[in-house]
Amino acid sequence: MSELPELETRIMAALERIKAGVGAQTAPSPTSDVDTSALEAQVGELTAKLDEEQTANAQLEERVKLLKERQDGKLAELESNVDAGRARSSRMDRELQRLRQVNAELRDINGQLRDALSEGVSEPHLVNKAMLAELEALRATRAADAAEMDAILEELTPIIEREAADATG
Numbered sequence: 001m002s003e004l005p006e007l008e009t010r011i012m013a014a015l016e017r018i019k020a021g022v023g024a025q026t027a028p029s030p031t032s033d034v035d036t037s038a039l040e041a042q043v044g045e046l047t048a049k050l051d052e053e054q055t056a057n058a059q060l061e062e063r064v065k066l067l068k069e070r071q072d073g074k075l076a077e078l079e080s081n082v083d084a085g086r087a088r089s090s091r092m093d094r095e096l097q098r099l100r101q102v103n104a105e106l107r108d109i110n111g112q113l114r115d116a117l118s119e120g121v122s123e124p125h126l127v128n129k130a131m132l133a134e135l136e137a138l139r140a141t142r143a144a145d146a147a148e149m150d151a152i153l154e155e156l157t158p159i160i161e162r163e164a165a166d167a168t169g
Contacts, residue, residue: 084154088147088150088151089151091147091150091151092144092147092151095140095144095146095147096144098143098144099137099140099141099143099144101140102133102136102137102139102140103137105136106130106133106136106137109126109130109133110130112126112129113126113127113130
């Protein structure tokens with residue numbers, strides 16, 4: 001307990017030193033020859049430049065936003081075109097596979113028919129099968145041609161529409 005007054009004195013002295021130090025830092029030094037009007041003018045210029053830069057930055061951000069939206073739109077359009085192209089390609093591939101299969105069957109049946117004719121045996125069911133295979137081959141050829149024409153039309157339609165719009169507009 002006897003140490004209490006001594007600690008109190010030391011704390012008070014430390015507080016006085018702190019107060020004096022803070023007062024010396026915040027008080028303007030009388031020896032400074034700084035022209036406050038020049039500083040205020042410089043601050044005004046810097047503030048104006050900052051405002052200009054902030055305006056320019058906002059304009060650039062808006063441009064970037066618009067460009068990103070356009071890019072996203074173009075990307076979605078291209079993805080759609082790729083998907084449509086894949087669908088057309090897939091359809092054409094299916095039709096060509098069918099055509100190949102039917103033509104292979106037709107060759108096989110025609111080979112059987114030739115063999116039967118070379119042996120002098122008349123096989124009416126082979127003739128019927130050959131006719132049916134030939135009809136199926138014609139249908140498959142027609143379907144493959146239709147798929148190819150659809151693909152061509154889907155590619156040409158946007159070009160024709162653009163040309164028509166350019167001619168009228």
